[in-house]
Amino acid sequence: MSEASRPPLQPWQVIAGGVCGLMLTLGLARFAYTPLLPVMQAQTGLGDAAAGALAAVNYAGYMSGALAVAWLDDVRWRHRFYSMGLWLALLSTAAMGLSAWWPAWALWRYVGGLCGASGMLLGSGLVLGWLMQHGRRPELGLHFMGIGLGIVFSAVGAWGLGQIWPDWATQWGAFAVLGLVFFVPAWRWRPPVPSRPGAQAVGAPDLPVSRRWLWTLLASYFAAGWGFVISATFTVAIIEREPALAGQGPWAWALVGIAATPAVFLWDRVARVLGDIRALMLAFGLQILAVVLAAASSELWAALAAAVGYGATFIGIVSLTLALVGRRAPNNPGKAMARLTLSYGAAQIVAPTVTGAMAQASGSFTGGLWLTAGVMAVGWLLLATLAREP
Secondary structure, rough: OOOOOOOOOOOHHHHHHHHHHHHHHHHOOOOHHHHHHHHHHHHOOOOOOHHHHHHHHHHHHHHHHHHHOOOOOHHHHHHHHHHHHHOOHHHHHHOOOOOOOOHHHHHHHHHHHHHHHHHHHHHHHHHHHHHHHHHOOOOOOOOOHHHHHHHHHHHHHHHHHHHHHHOOOHHHHHHHHHHHHHHHHHOOOOOOOOOOOOOOOOOOOOOOOHHHHHHHHHHHHHHHHHHHHHHHHHHHHHHHHHHHHOOOHHHHHHHHHHHHHHHHHHHHHHHHHOHHHHHHHHHHHHHHHHHHHHHHEEEEEEEEHHHHHHHHHHHHHHHHHHHHHOOOOOOOHHHHHHHHHHHHHHHHHHHHHHHHHHHHHHHHOOHHHHHHHHHHHHHHHHHOOOOOOO
C-alpha cells in the first residue's frame, strides 16, 4: 500500500510513531551505549578517555546531522532523511558488536549520532508540524516520552541481556533485533509529506526574535547540553566505580528513564503556569542540585536521587526549549530546532572528552561533576536575563 492510498493518520498514531522513532534513534542508537559501557570496558579494556572520546564522536555525528537539518528547507527531504535515520539506527546498533576495533566503534557511534539528530530534530519537527497543521496543541511533551522510555528500555534490556548473554558483542546484536519492535510503528506512522510541500501553517507566521534573545538562549542551551551528556554517558560508570554501589548502575539508569517519561508531560503544564523561560530556570536549578548531590556523596540514596533528578529535568529542558523555538518558526520547526541544537551538540562534543580525561587522570568523576554544575549555573544565570521578555 502506497503512502498516498493509506487512510489518514490519527493523532495518537502520529504521537506513538514519533515515540517509537525516538526510542529507536535515541533509546538504542544512542543510549544503549551507557548501560553497556561498563561491560565493554571490562571485556575489551576500553579506558575512560577512549570511552569519553566515543561519546564525543557520537555527538559529532549528532552535530553534523543538526547542521544539515539547519539548512534543510524542503519537507520532502526532511521526511526522506528521517526515514533513512530509522534504518541506520538498526544498522549502527548491530554493527557496534561486530568489532572491538576503536576506529570501527567511532564510525558507528558517529552514524548513531546522525540517527539521533534525525529522530530528535527531523522526527520532532515533523510531529510538531503535523500537530499545528491539524489544529492540535503545539506541545511535544507526549512525543518526548519516547526518550525516557528509550532510557528505561536500554537499562532494563542491558540488565536482562547480560543475564542471558554476558558477552558485550552479543548484547549489541540483541539490542538491534529488539529495535525492530520500534521500527515498525515508527515507519508506518511517520507524519506524511504535506500534499503541498511548501505549505505553511495557516495564520501562523514566523515570530521575530532579537539577536540577543537568540544568542542568550543558544548559550544557555550549550550549558544544558553539557549537563545532559555527562550524566547520559557516565551515570552507570560513575556508580559502578564506587565499591559500595557496584551492580546498581543499570537500575540507576532505569530510574533516569522512569523519571523522564512522565516529566515531559508535567513540564508542559509547568510552562503553562510559569511561562517557558521560568519553567526552564526551574528545570536548570533542579538539575544542578542533582549534579551537586552526585558529586558530594557516594551513598546509594544520593546516587539514586541524583538519577531521578537528572531524568526529571533534562528531558524537560530539551522539550521546552525545542517547542519554544519551534512555535516561533511554525513554517519549518525542524530547521529552527536544529540551529539551536548546534550549541547543544557542541557541548556534547567537548564535555565528555574533558570529563573522561579528568576521570582518567584523577581516578574519579567528582571533578567533572563539579565542573558540570558550574557550567549549568552559568546557563541558569543566562536564562534569568530572559525571564522578563515574552
